[in-house]
Amino acid sequence: MNRLQAYRQLRQELAYLGPGEAEAEAREALEVLCQVSAQDLLLEPSRELTEEQVLALQKLACRRKAGEPLAYLLGSRAFYGMRFAVSRAVLIPRQETELLAERCIQIIQRKNLKTALDLCTGSGCIAVCLAKHTAAAVSASDISPDALAVARGNAEKLGANVHFFASDLLEKAQGQYDLIVSNPPYISDAEYAAIDAGVREQEPALALRGGADGLTFYRRIAAQAPGHLAKGGQLALEIGYEQGEAVCRLLAEQGFDKIELAKDYAGLDRMVFAEWNLAWE
DSSP states (O other): OBHHHHHHHHHHHTGGGOHHHHHHHHHHHHHHHHOOOHHHHHHOTTOBOOHHHHHHHHHHHHHHHTTOOHHHHHTEEEETTEEEEOOTTSOOOOHHHHHHHHHHHHHHHHHTOOEEEEESOTTSHHHHHHHHHSSSEEEEEESOHHHHHHHHHHHHHHTOOEEEEEOSTTTTOOSOEEEEEEOOOOBOHHHHHHSOHHHHHHSOGGGTBOOTTSOHHHHHHHHHGGGGEEEEEEEEEEOOTTOHHHHHHHHHHTTOEEEEEEEOTTSOEEEEEEEEOOOOO
């Protein structure tokens, strides 16, 4: 079977995802499993694949139909121009989180910030992006040892200098930072019961569930972050699209100012940014 035949067959088997998604996943699978890029497919469509490559694509199609996420099947996910290893110990990086990483990079560069901390780092995608694209000293934490192992592997593979440590949010953090960023669990109990079964059954609940109203981690971050932010320090959070008003209120109650909501690619509230300007005795 040649490259074009394999691509067309896989796209057809994934047609239940919808034409756009089927095409994207077929191309990604071909690139990762067979090292055939979109350009390769265009320039040499008739080049034969090996039997092992064809079998790998067939196995992927079967497991994908059974509901397994493509990123877990491939063992990686593209994020901000890099490819991050993922396992079922970590949340699959989402496209909207790239906006959070990009905005934090811009803040660090514009304000010449020296230190940054990524809470609930998961695969390490945000921390690695900050370390690769800024001169800040970047740290990252997670409560899950398995997630930290994945994040450390990604930092090493991608050549990012990140200091990782185990912590339940900021409980084990030491010192102050110029920026704290987090994409914490924010799905409420009711939402978790109703989300797509593929997400609920495949991705780690530890990285998804944010308590009864989805705000548990925001309350804790809002209370803990001031003790670890330098004056003028920046806080950046990813949020659920209906949580903007509530998270902004939590931050205001704790004394944060310059609170700003920002939207994702779909025009939905997705990020909150705030500044800490009170001095601690």
